[in-house]
Amino acid sequence: MDRHLRKIGNYTFDAQKDIIVEGRRGPIIKCKDNQDQVYCLKQIRKFGDNYRNEIEAFKRLKLEKQKHINTLRVYDFWEDDSNFNIITELCEFTFEQYLIQRWKTMSLNSDEIHDFLGQIVRGYQYLRRLKINVRDFTPKTILVQRLINDRMILKISDYCINENGRIDPRTRTPYYQSPELFNPKSMKIKQSDLCDIYALGLIHYMMCFKGDNIVNVEDFSKLQKFHEDLQVMNAFQCPRNSFIPVELLSLISKIVVYNPEDRINWDDLEQRLPSHFLILKDQYFVNLKSILGSGAQGSTYNTQDLKNNQQLVCKVIPNTKEGTSREKQIFDQIKGKDNENVIKIVDIIINTQDTYLIMEKCDQSLQSYLKEKFDSKQQLSENEIIEILFQIVQGYCFLKQLGVIHRDLKPDNILLKKNQQGKNVIKIIDFGVGKIIGKDVTFTEAGTPLFAAPEVLLHGVAYDYQCDIFSLGVILHYLAFQKMFKEINSRRELIEFHQSIKNRPFECQKHNNPLFTELIKKMIVYDPSKRITWEQLQVHSIFDEVRKPQTNIQPQQIQIHTLPQQPNPLPQQPYPLPQQPNPLPQPNTNSFIEIYKYIFALYNLANKIVQLFEEIEKEIMLQEQFYILKQFIIRFQLSCLICINQLQKQQQIILDGRVYQVKSQRDFSEWLQQINCQQLYDQSLKNYNSMRNIQAPQNSQIITKGLELLNELKNHFQNQDITFLLTHSYFKKFFQLVKLQILISNQSLKLKYFLLKFQNVFQEYPVQDYVAFSEIKLTLKILETNSMQNYIEGELKQNQ
Structure with missing residues (x-):
């Protein structure tokens, strides 16, 4: 056992490494329990009576069932002959330490100041309700905990209980003392929590002006002079700061006020600073x-x-x-x-x-997806329409089994989410007007009128699951013809349309696929009993191709020939490959005909990003998060080459449950003779192996998570169950953790743009539609600066 290890109660610590601070009243120590969970041990020595008020505050916090995020969590409490021992959550640093580090790179923005102020106020209000006072209200006694999403949580930490309502000035840092505390003899006012309002004003000023104090304090006489000047003005006149909104700056003049009764109170502050x-x-x-x-x-x-x-x-x-x-x-x-x-x-x-x-969380609504298609003059393919319809039917039949009528089916209430293979999966949402059926009917009106069935809009008319069949018919018409069944501008016009189909069946225009027209006619029907049922729809012949297995070859029967982890030669090729690489094929503006060209375009896209990283590395050392991203992207390159190698061996590859085959073996052979896959693989592998090892910094959960994901991905490579789709999904998991931080960083615009485009590549260029794209489009021409900036700003808005 390490001779420096100590044990107090059920907690152990290293007496040489884990003492955070040795205070006058006792140490604060980082410790672990028997399950290796990390905590903070605060010891308060027993001498005199001045510790009792503090101890009572911690007891009260521990017993309180409703904890608050902006005060310390107290988990354990006991006393021995010499000390009181208090176990709390461990925070990374004080607010003062955080601000000093932050100001080295950038100022706080107005949203952050608003957020931090609000957190402090809400934590203080919680303590007020428990009748707990703050001993010393300064940035040193406010602690900071960093969440996994890099958000900072502030925690007030220095407590006591003053039964008489008066504050002991001896526990206070002079600069943060209000005038009535600093010179109590000159002000015959009962000291209250308004003293802490004043201290909050000084903290607020410091946040707005990047660490400047409201007065340059060198000795007590200058602080006394500031208080005397403040008495004349009563309220501090805050200077302007063009980076901070006036409403935030004006708060300082309402807080830093000489007369405590004239200061804004805590309740008003809480109203002005709603939580973010x-x-x-x-x-x-x-x-x-x-x-x-x-x-x-x-x-x-x-x-x-x-x-x-x-x-x-x-x-x-x-x-x-x-x-x-x-x-x-x-x-x-x-x-x-x-x-x-x-x-x-x-x-x-x-x-x-x-x-x-x-x-x-999903990616977008069906409505926004359709708008993108329509705006770009793209039509949905028949297969995609059938796939969307099939998935809606499957989801609704599940709801029907649970006895749920949706009553508001429409494109806005149908979401799309990409799975790991880049395929859109339909998700029915929003049951705000839904109904659980007891007697198979309901009478209340609900639903979005344009998609609603006639019976839903008529008060007192019973309806059941068939009302959603009508809505689905309207959706199918919208998908098939990219327009509504009729231009409707008012509720009256909608009811008139419903009445028209009551007397004469709806006439649907003809579609290239006659089954679409047939189904629409069976769904947009006035009488619910005459509409096609959900059960009939589920087994309709339009879905035969969707239900039919893609191939009679089971994925597990195909031996996946992957490239080796070490730079050994590729398995023997059926035809010779040149020892030196010939020039790569020039981009072709024509659409892809073969899947291997699509995959190789993905490889080239990844290669561009790796080259960008290497250009940056010539100037500065990459930060850990960028270095991890680079490793994911090189892994992606390797997995693209592995998939091409598999195509060479099997003449087909399974991606997302679909089989993609080489259409012309001759063309593939000629193409391969221009590409030395082995050399490209060896170069990428050498690049990967030459990268330095990363050690996660202490308390950096994001970097730790990134390294865990890389290790998981490495296992997939070793087990030879890898595709570029799977590798990309691991990249996306990590990129989501660091995206916001990267977008607001000072890194090059081009790198941010390419990382975002790489993140979205299978949304914008899904593999199942590869024949619709060209290499020059997929590998991304460099856009004008404004275009790239607009793309980045669009992503920022989605992540704020």
Whole structure:
């Protein structure tokens, strides 16, 4: 056993390395429990009576059931003959230390100042409700905890209980003392929490002016003079700062005020500084500044699972909203019964004011996807329409089994999410107007009128699952013809249309695929009983190709010939390869005909990014996150070459469950003779092996996660179960963690642009549609600076 190891209670620490600070009242120590969980041990020595108020505060915090994110969590508490021992969560640094490091690179922006102020105020309000005071209110006693998403959580840490309501000036740092504390004899005012309002004003000023103090304090006489001048003005006149909004600066003049009764109070401050985020169950970080949508039933925000490092969304529904209990009931029905085509419910959290629905995150709505297609004059292929329709039917039939009528099927309530192979998966969402069926009918109106069935719009008319068949018919018409069945400008015109098809069947224009026309006519029908049923639709012949297996060759029967981990030669080729590489083929503006050309274009795209990294490395050493990204991209290059090698061996390759075959063996052979795959592979592998090893810095969860993902990917290579789609999915997992940090960094515009395009490559150029793209388009021509900047800013808006 290490001679420096010490044990106190159930916690151990290294007496040489783990002492954070040796205070006058006792040490603060980093320690571990028996499960290697890291905590902070605060020891308070027993001498005199001045420790009792502090001890009582920690006891009160430990006993309180409702914890607060902006105060220290107290986990354990005991005393021995000499000390009180308090176990709390461990924070990385003080707010003062964080600000000093931050100011070395950039100032705080107004959103960050607003956020930090709000966190401090909410933590202080929590302590007020528990009748706990702050002993010394300064940036040194506010601690900082960094979350896995690099958000900073501030925690007030220095507590006591003053039963008489008076504050002991002896525990306070002079600069942060309010005038009534600094010179208590001259002010016969009862000291209260308004003293801390003043200290908050000094902290606020420091954040706005990059560490400057409100007065240059060299001795007590200058501080005394500042207080005397402040008494004359009563309120401090804050200088201008063009980088900080006036409303934030004006707060300083309301806080740094001589007379405590004239200062803004804590309740008013809390109203002025609404929270930028929520943390639910210590797990879900809900970004209230990143709203995805808002409707009658609530708002939806970007959310991150801090334990599993997963991107999610959270729908916040006020409990006072009509239908909240119904929507929760529906989500309770769905939770735990996953279906690929219905949004996955991760968690449901209820408090006194709101209900929080935690769900998987998707890429975009069907409506936005269609708009992109229509705006670019692209038509959906028949196969894609059938695939979308099939998945909607599958998802709805799952809901029907649970007894749920959706009542609001429309493209905005159908989401798309790329799977690991880049394929769009349909997800039905938004059950805000849904209904759980008890007696197979319902009478209340709901639904978006343009897609709603006639019976839904007529009060007092019973309806069931068939109302959603009508909505699906309208959606199918929209998919097939890129327009609505008729131009409708008002509710009256919609009802008139419904009445017209009551007397005469809907006349659908002809489509190249007659099954589309047939189905639309069977769905857009006035009488629900005469519409095609969900069961009939599920077995309709239009879906025969979708249901039919792609090939009779099972993936596990194909031996995947992958390139070796060491630079050994490729397996013997069926024809000779040149020893020296000939010039690479010039980009062809024609669309891809063969899958191997598409794959090689992906290789070239990755190669461009690697070259950008290497240009940067000539000037500066890459930061760890960029270095990890470079490793993922080189792995991607290797996996592209492995897939081409597999095509050479098998004449086909399985990607996302689909078989892609070489169409012309002769053309493939001629193409391969121009490309020395072995040499390209050896060069990429040499590049990868020459990269330095990365050690994750202490407390850097993101770098640690990146190294874990790289190791997982390495195992896939070793097990020879690798494709470029799988490799890209690992790149995306890590890139999502560092994307925002990269986009606001000082790195080159070109690198940011190429990384974003690489992230989105299978959304913009999906493998199943490879014949629609050309090499010069996929490998990305360099755009004008403004175009690249606009693309980056668009991504930033989505991630804020």
